[in-house]
Amino acid sequence: MDVNDIRDIVEDLNFLIAKKDDSMIRNILVGLHPADVAEIIHYLSHEDKHYIFSLLDADFASEVISELDDVSLDKILDDLDENRITEIVDEMDSDDATDLVAELPEEVAHKVLQRIDKEDSEEVLELIRHEEDTAGGIMAKEYIAVNQNMTVEQVIQQIRSQAEEVEDLYNIWVVDEDQKLVGTVTLKDLILADSKTVISEIMDSDVISVTPDVDQEEVARITQKYDLVSLPVVDDEGHLVGRITFDDVADVAEEEASEDFQRMAGIADEEEFRETSILKISRARLPWLMVAFAGEMVSAFTLSRFEASLSQIIAAAFFIPIIMAMGGNAGIQSSTIMVRGMATGEIDLFEIRRRLVREIFVSMLNGFLCGLFLFGVVSIFLGQPRFGLLLGSVLFVVIMSATFVGAFIPVMLRKINIDPAISTGPFITTWNDVVGLLIYLGLITIFLPYLS
């Protein structure tokens, strides 16, 4: 269903909401995918969001609420009473339930956890202990683990008994007597096996797993590298504790990429794409603007120190923008390659050295070509070969330094465990501006006597 279909339904709903035709509204919504209903709710006004949501039965509401964008979720949660929340949480998978409970005010969360099924609340309490962006923070407790001595027939019996709890099932985990993970069986292998076969005979004992503390970015890298539809999570002793499925991983990958995009653009807190509060958007962006502000005040100060040179040769000021912009762009190019390459894992520890060496050569080549070009333009069109030579040389040095700094800073940041993406935006650009201007004006001042 695309955005135009969604909008058509939203229009119909607006009409039906005005008429308070609840049964008709229910008829429309019940035929839709929860993800589409979440999309529809996004387009409704604040009161209508709440109204429509109140018409959904708890089971469907639980599926819709997991799909809502954060802005709509906040608004709907504000208006929901504890009974309704309890009903909904009761229907959710443990990972989604945990995420929702984490959004609730503490007293509400407490009451909800007391009222839901005891087993469910224990699961939520176990999951909520983990950091949000780790394997433990994204795993669910809904999985099927069978003893290695069970026959295929018995395993199918167990799947049947857990079928409602574990909705999406791609493979089952095999454990030993101590509940330690020893293998995995795909449903395909299960279907093809003889019903009397012992499960350990058909299991794949080469099973890839992670511990709960592994970073979610690493989880995404592992599942992507090995094409895993689901990944078991085990504790330090190898006991099975959770399951991460491909759809959670896809969300993680998207979230991490968006975070990197925003950090590279100098947006501090994660800014919701659908954020409606101007104050919140402003607050997410101002800090890095202020960093750039401070940095460029240093640029202004630098320039003021060279006032004498500038007034002697005012044309030097004309080329400030090109020096700054070329350094800035070259720096962003190399830092983006490093930041993104490290994020996807394509540039790893051992690649980094190779890559940095390569950046030096690339920066020399591109710096030389751009410098040559500037020399040519200034010599030929302005008829000032000496000034052109100076400008070209400066551009060469500035592009070289900016490219290398752009590649190097993300690596350093990663070494001290700061997200490299943070560096790429205003930080490197501002740094390169100041250094670039220093180089430029320093050389101009030194060679001033030879220019005329």
Added chain:
Amino acid sequence: MDVNDIRDIVEDLNFLIAKKDDSMIRNILVGLHPADVAEIIHYLSHEDKHYIFSLLDADFASEVISELDDVSLDKILDDLDENRITEIVDEMDSDDATDLVAELPEEVAHKVLQRIDKEDSEEVLELIRHEEDTAGGIMAKEYIAVNQNMTVEQVIQQIRSQAEEVEDLYNIWVVDEDQKLVGTVTLKDLILADSKTVISEIMDSDVISVTPDVDQEEVARITQKYDLVSLPVVDDEGHLVGRITFDDVADVAEEEASEDFQRMAGIADEEEFRETSILKISRARLPWLMVAFAGEMVSAFTLSRFEASLSQIIAAAFFIPIIMAMGGNAGIQSSTIMVRGMATGEIDLFEIRRRLVREIFVSMLNGFLCGLFLFGVVSIFLGQPRFGLLLGSVLFVVIMSATFVGAFIPVMLRKINIDPAISTGPFITTWNDVVGLLIYLGLITIFLPYLS
């Protein structure tokens, strides 16, 4: 297996390669995951890549080759003879086989296609017709389609007969007599169903599918929105023609995000993170540097037009960097939000208007705050309130214009079907530099008489 384990194995292999201990090398490799072997090959020298690869049997080699990075793949393909390629292609899934054949020189591809299994070559020829970045370009012909009148028992028989061909299976598609897709059944439902049940009774007929021409970015959006483990591809009449699985989609999402990162950073051709050719890296980056170069020559020209003003008040030059940088950063912030939001689908057609309006308000707020700040600094620390007022006002206008332009240009580009990501790097920055300087110097010149 992490990068350190990989490096340990690479060291062992280097030792064994020197000793030409083929059987030991084979022993090591055969116990590894194909993705790890691909990783290992990446770290070997050119000749060793080829040597190690030649030791793998065709089946294993076919799995490894699909996981190789592009740089290693190129090198290995260069040295491979047609017989070996034919052997390998014969073992591959249709989508991977198609990708590989597409990399081959035309005469080699032709010969390989003549030699492999006729059915396989027909599949490859069918798949290769589709654009690389569409559903048709990433789908595979390995899927299981069953007639809606078959019983569960018969379906399981069919799965058994196709088990080797379709390695990873999560659900089966149900078709009618005309081979039109009418439903889907998960393996879980199949396991739980009675063997005499007719498949149409347990199928989910609400099946989401795409046509082969749908853009791969849209495919990723759909599977992610509806959490689909696999997505059927149907032709215009609804006949099943292919299958896209979650792992292909994950690759697409990563590829598209990387492409956007690079485009936003002003990198033209897609630059391989592991690219080893300095010339290729340089060539990917130079075009946008040249665009920035041309733009900043306009800046230089603009400044030269205002030479008179600049020589009268040389301090005006000191603030060129801050005006440029603040405009640049504010523009990158808003354009990144638009580009990434549109790429993930969170900012859609109807969101765009809201978002643009919001950007205007945000730009006013942030522009005002930054302007006020600059006014304060110049008034208090430099003791020049009039000049400070002028600078602050200019910064306000420049940030406003840059933010709006940054948000607006990606939207316009998307309207005319150009990837919005392309705009965000050098393009918007350079544009904002020129416009920012014009505003700055224009206002300086107008208010010059009142400054002293």
